[in-house]
Amino acid sequence: MDEILKLRNIHKSFGPVKVLEGIDFSIERGEVKALLGANGAGKSTLIKIVGGVHSPTDGEMFLNGEPYGVKNENDAKKKGISIIYQELSLIPSMTVIDNIFLGREFVKDGFLNRKQMNIEYGKICEEFEFDIDADTIVSDLSIAKQQMVEIMKAISYNADLIIMDEPTTSLTNGEKEGLFKIIQKLKGLHKSIIYISHMLEEIFKVCDSAAIMRNGIMVGSYKIQELTKSKIAELMTGNLENGSIEKKDWCYVDARSASALETVHMTGRKVKDINFQVRKGEVVGLAGLVGSKRTEIINLIYGVDQMTEGSIRMNGKEVKIRSPKEAIANKIGFIPEDRKNLGLILDQEIYKNASAVQLRKCRKHGFLSKEKEVDFAKEGIQRLAIKVNSPEQQVKELSGGNQQKVVVSKWLNQDLDLIIYDEPTKGIDIGAKEDIFQTVKDFAQKGIGVIFISSDLEEVVRVSDRILVVRNGAIAGSLTAAEASVQSIMNIIFDV
Ligand SMILES: Nc1ncnc2c1ncn2[C@@H]1O[C@H](COP(=O)(O)OP(=O)(O)OP(=O)(O)O)[C@@H](O)[C@H]1O
Ligand SMILES: [Mg+2]
Incomplete structure (x- = not known):
């Protein structure tokens, strides 16, 4: 056995709350091992302990057979462990190359050696087929x-153990x-990878x-051949029923339903002449590849971006929406893809985030x-x-999937005419997806129009x-529920 990392009886508590209770885990050289579990199971916490972000309350760690202690993130990197965290850690105002070499810049005679940095950057791009300027x-x-930059950065450390916490949540299929090719290559170089994802196909x-x-708690470790999707769902949740995507058995719209939203020749910087209608109680899906500009269409409706031509009607009347605030005033709700920047204030309590768009309803005696x-x-x-300890907990203390659920919860019970979901199940475990779908049904049943991306x-x-x-x-193209299938959508996407 050639174990690179071994964890024995790891415990972690945050104050009185026990998050990890006696975890055993090991991974060998050249092995790619998934770390699976429902939202809030403790996956990210465990890898943050390995990465030196958190220290364990109890337990032992071994790296290459030697006791492994880790002081901080840099220390972990020095010892050959590189981690892609679930929350992206890039500095937005800096360039790609400066982010990648942050904290280990090449210096010559006291000056940044840009030339050397560019050469190194070029090597990484060539070896792993990246093409980002x-x-x-x-x-x-x-x-x-x-x-992708986050992934490049992690790989560029030439670590022996690379940990990826939901690395694909925003990637296009091509990316x-x-x-996956990079992972195969790293495996060939005898590197080890811990891979966290809710997308079981991956x-x-x-x-x-x-x-x-x-x-x-660690339920167990299995060879991939011993597992199926439903077996994983059962092991994750302890429940046989969970995890299968059910068929839709409801519809709250017909040809007589009034219009909730209509776009008329809507045109913006990136989209052109968009005409469609969402009726009251109707769920309109927007399908397309990442980069097809679905989010841009939504941004125009929600006032994040401005239309250059065309108009929007709500309930048959033309409205001008120049900001998200005006969208909310027009009874439009929005669950954004970029939850960290647009959906949540991480440093605030759950209850403050949840009530942010409902403040009027939360008054008492003015x-x-x-x-x-x-x-x-x-x-x-x-x-x-x-999964929370109390509504007064800060949102940043929640697991990724549970943060996403807080974004959705903001709009429940709100008096709306239209609600837009943009990638609402990103980071949501297979069992909890049904809870999100149930909210879509509840909105539709109330006669609210829904756009679902x-x-x-x-x-x-x-x-x-x-x-x-x-597309572009x-x-x-447009498909009725009866015509819709993954295949029929793909046919339109690829124009066949
Ligand atoms: N700093 C913290 N303070 C208090 N509780 C925390 C903190 N960080 C994590 N937790 C709690 O630990 C539990 C496990 O969270 P963790 O992020 O490890 O889950 P996860 O398995 O990665 O879930 P997901 O799939 O949603 O990302 C959660 O209940 C979370 O609220
Ligand atoms: Mg997590």
Whole structure:
């Protein structure tokens, strides 16, 4: 046995809350091992202990057979462990190359040796087939490209153990394939990889084995051949029923339903002449590849970007929406893809985040009532089974998937005419996806129009009454629920 990392009886508590309870884990050289578990199971916490972000409350760690202690993130890197964290860690205002070499810049005679940095950057790009311009400012890149830079950065340390915490959540299919090739290559170089993802197809594609956690406990470690999707779901949740995507058995719209939203020749910087309607109670799916400009269409409706031509009608009347604030005033709700920047204030309590768009309802005798805010948050926590210690906990302390659920919970019970979901299941475990779909159904049942965007086409088919396929900033085709399938959507996307 050639174990690179071994963890024995790891415990971690945050104050009184036990998050990890006696975890055993090991990975060998040249092995690609998945770390699986539902939202809040403790995956990220475990790897943060390995990476020196958190220290364990108890337990032992061994690296290459020697006791392994780690002081901080840099120390972990020095010892050959490189981690891609779930929360991207790039500095947005800096260039790609400066981010990659941050803290280990090449210096010559007291000056930055840009030439050497560029040569090294070129080598990484060539070896792993990246093609991102070194001098681009990170904030100018799409989230997908930022995620690629994060991956490049982790690889560039030439570590022996690379840990990836949900590395593909924003990647395009092509980029995902690129990453899988990189993983194969690293494996060939006898490197070890711990791979965290909720997309089980990926696990079967790239992993040799999987360790499965449930509620802070290690359920077991399995060879990939011993597992199936439903077996994983069962081990993760302890429940046989969970994890299968059910068929949609509801519809709250017909040809007589009034219009909730209509776009008329809507045109912006990146999209052209968009015409579509969402009726009350209707779920309209927007399908398309990452980069097809679905989010741009949404940004125009929600007032994030400005239209250059065309107009929007809400309930049959033309409205001008120049900012998200005006969108909310027009009874439009929005669950953004970029939850960290647009959806949440991480340093604030859950209840403050949850009530942010409902403040009017949370007043008592004219004043904001904390009690009402907390009550409102509690309802969301219950409906979406959000794993929290208390509504007064800060959002940044929640697991990634549970943060996403808080974004969705903000809009529950809100008086809306339209709600937009942009990649709502990103980072959500397979069991909890049903809770998100249930909120879509609840909105539709109340007569609210829904726009639903997801890169997972099965999901779009699963919830939509009608699907619009977006290609290159225009609507390339439309499918009824009866016509919709992953195949029929792909046919329009690829124009076959
Ligand atoms: N700094 C912290 N303070 C208090 N509790 C925390 C802190 N960090 C994590 N937790 C709690 O630890 C538990 C495990 O979180 P963790 O982020 O490890 O889950 P995860 O398995 O990575 O989930 P996900 O799939 O949603 O990313 C959660 O209940 C979370 O709220
Ligand atoms: Mg996590």
